[in-house]
Amino acid sequence: MQRIGIIGGGIVGALTAYFLKEAGFNDITIFDRQIGQATAASAGIISPWLSKRRNQKWYHLANDGASLYPQIVKTAKITAAAYQQTGTIITRANSTTVEALFALAQMRKISAPMMQEIRIISADEIMKMIPQTQINSAGVYISGGARIDGAQFVSEVNKYTQVKYINESVHLTANGKIEGYPEFDKIIVATGAWLQETLIPLNYAVNVRPQKGQLIELIDAQTITVKKQPVLMPEGESDFIPLGEGRIIIGASHENDAGYDLKPTPIIKDYLLKSAQKINPQLRHAQITKMRVGTRAYTPDFAPFFGYLPEYPNIYVASGLGSSGLTTGPMIAKLLAELIINRQTDISAYTKPISEYIKFKN
Structure with missing residues (x-):
């Protein structure tokens, strides 16, 4: 062998x-x-189907990569702490853009049955699914999306x-x-x-080339706990990843000029926290329990x-x-x-x- x-x-x-x-x-x-x-250093979202990237080779990789997770999770007995199908929500401020996103999702589902349920979701519905958030925009909900802790x-x-x-x-x-x-x-x-x-x-x-990425982990004892909340990808803000029990991950940054530096950056920490508080004002009481820093690899x-x-x-x-x-x-x-x-x-x-x-x- x-x-x-x-x-x-x-x-x-x-x-x-x-x-x-x-x-x-x-x-x-x-x-x-x-x-x-x-x-x-990563905590990510497995939901590539609404990407606007034109690179079809990348999309084939992403779509097929996402489709492999359920079997890996089952075979290797991966826990919900590492990977959980929570659903994902992508918001857009303009209703026409939301409808276009929904149309793209329907088209993509033909070759991506893992997406499962797809529907347009109102701001009120989003706030019910992710308590204490303040959302002003509708979005597209994909029940097959997931969160992962790398x-x-x-x-x-x-x-x-x-x-x-x-x-x-x-x-x-x-x-x-x-x-x-x-x-x-x-x-x-x-x-x-x-x-x-x-x-x-x-x-x-x-x-x-290297790219620095940072994200923060928050915990807030006053956050309403819902067992399984969808991941939120709000337009113009950082990804909002609820983990349950008052724990939330926000991020990540994309820093092209930091080389291989792995020191947490106060300005990024502050930016991510403010982004989280725009989504959930209750998080002004939150504590940052950890800041993750890693180096990604990018090609031209x-x-x-x-x-x-x-x-x-x-x-x-x-x-x-x-x-x-x-x-x-x-x-x-x-x-x-x-x-x-x-x-x-x-x-x-x-x-x-x-x-x-x-x-x-x-």
Whole structure:
């Protein structure tokens, strides 16, 4: 049986291990230094269907990635703390825009039955579903949308797969091995914004940039508790993610000029809190219990990429997932696993050739 080494334990690394384990691979090791990882800092929304992105490869990844969650959740016995189908609400100030959004949802549902119930929802209905909020706009409700906690989800997946996990920063050698460890038959490099750094020994230039993302966790003892509240994506404000028991997550920011800085930023903290208070004025009494900070990877065309390196065909890479990594990550992981099993797997419907983003320096 082949030995598999995975560098990077975020959503792509963890789920590639999951799909390989499901396919019968048992000798899998994940290496992760757990510093700045985008997945570990994330709390996201799985609801890609109303995106206006024109990139059809991205939409195929996002739609198919979202559709994989129910089976993963069932098989790996993922808890509601990590993933829960709560429904999502996307608001718009203009009624014409709401109707256009609803029409788009109906069209998208043809190829995305996971969306389930779709309907236009009034501001009054939204305020009943998410108590104490003050909403002035109607929106579109999609019952199949979900919320996810990146760190918790990956932790539970790893518990299920029981792969060997080493909390360590490792390096590749010039001949494509993991320094200091016995030889692996296949290596997956899923180090996100650090892919350039990881591939330096192999003499590659990688067109990926870092983006800082921050979000806040709030708790308010005076918040009315409803067991399962939908996630709210309000126009012009940060995403509002109720967790129950007075806990709410707000965010995240998109900061292009912060490099790899992982320090919480007071101005962002204040912005996110004020955004939350616009949605729920009651949160003026809330306490910020945690601020999560991570580094995303972006490409110039905002598209993820993945595949194997032609010069090192035993090495597979993935990066550029951006702020939708929790949505596209599962399908990228599944396709990487399929490529490892069968190099001839066609991934052209999901990504451009890897040479568009990585150049070998002769």
